[in-house]
Amino acid sequence: MTSEHDSSAAWRELLTTLGGLDRSFLEGDRAVTDDRHVADGYRMLATTLGVVFDTYLFAEPSRPQFVELNTPFRRDRRWGGDNGDAYYLLCPIDEQRRYRISGNKRDSVYFSLTAYNEPAPGSWSDRIVGIWRDSDPDEIGLTDSGDFSFEIGPLPGAAVLVTRDYQADPLTGRAMDWRIEALDPADPIRHGDAETAARLRASAAWLRTMFAILPMAVGVRVDDKHVLGHEVSNVANEFGAPYQVLDANFGWSARDACYSYGSFVLEEGEALVITHRPPQCRFWNLVVWNQFMASHNVDDARGSVNCHTAVPNSDGSVTIVVSRGMTAHPNSVTTLDYPQGNLAFRWFLADAVPARPEAAVVPIGDAPTTVS
Structure with missing residues (x-):
């Protein structure tokens, strides 16, 4: 044998x-x-x-x-x-x-x-x-x-x-x-x-x-000591405090990046209006994820906004409208009709840890359609 x-x-x-x-x-x-x-x-x-x-x-x-x-x-x-x-x-x-x-x-x-x-x-x-x-x-x-x-x-x-x-x-x-x-x-x-x-x-x-990390929670803090994964807000439709990655980290995070993570839960006819003031940095973006930290292909639909594609407001802030479809706002992104999922901000080589992005759920008819 x-x-x-x-x-x-x-x-x-x-x-x-x-x-x-x-x-x-x-x-x-x-x-x-x-x-x-x-x-x-x-x-x-x-x-x-x-x-x-x-x-x-x-x-x-x-x-x-x-x-x-x-x-x-x-x-x-x-x-x-x-x-x-x-x-x-x-x-x-x-x-x-x-x-x-x-x-x-x-x-x-x-x-x-x-x-x-x-x-x-x-x-x-x-x-x-x-x-x-x-x-x-x-x-x-x-x-x-x-x-x-x-x-x-x-x-x-x-x-x-x-x-x-x-x-x-x-x-x-x-x-x-x-x-x-x-x-x-x-x-x-x-x-x-x-x-x-x-x-x-x-x-x-x-x-x-x-x-052990996936799927990511929606509206629940996964691990407030960052032992597994990234920091996530414990309330849906808002962001966790931005933080700088340290040399000691879990996974393949970027050392020169700051991150802020949140989740969305949206009914049909609702939009999440996000406003943030980008710091001086080499690159930033906001990405829509499903609960497996995955986005869709860039040629499927617009699922991210970055410092080159975003149209800023007159005061330098940036407003982004997240909804289950696309809206008229120049910084509109879609969840591809997903009712819930996760959101990720990242900033590379920022001169300071950014302020927490603000977010509010509104009826889609009340969401802005132009920059201010």
């Missing part, structure tokens, strides 16, 4: 994990209440399975390759706090190796590269190891033509790189060109039983953490 391969056991453990993850959105306090969010839950299971295989099963840190993490156009990469204004790429790395990062910024209006740790196989990051961005052109060799090239590593504690490329309008803007090259000899390819089993178990651990 042949003993079972460890990769066989790990594969069955992964299937068992997958088989139980839908309980996070079907049962208990976080159970979703409409059929589209149930369907979104299963789509999120499929999406995150693809991401985790890219990250853990197929990655070769000595032969690095950036893979798509979030894009404005791929429906299987709408997850994890995405937004329609940005492209994120990911590359697992070896902390002891050296790499060259290069490319061209094309139409990016803000970009960065962040290195994160991994406390244990499959564990989410809880520390930012390094960050490189276009605000430090000498450090990354950024030229007037948009080319850049710089070397990183060894980076003790680093396990993964995440790029950020923010576009004024991704419908017309050209995504950045990112390249990564290993500067040390590659390891031999070894996809044996033990290696595959370890990677499958890391994948399962990563998925369990994902669905």
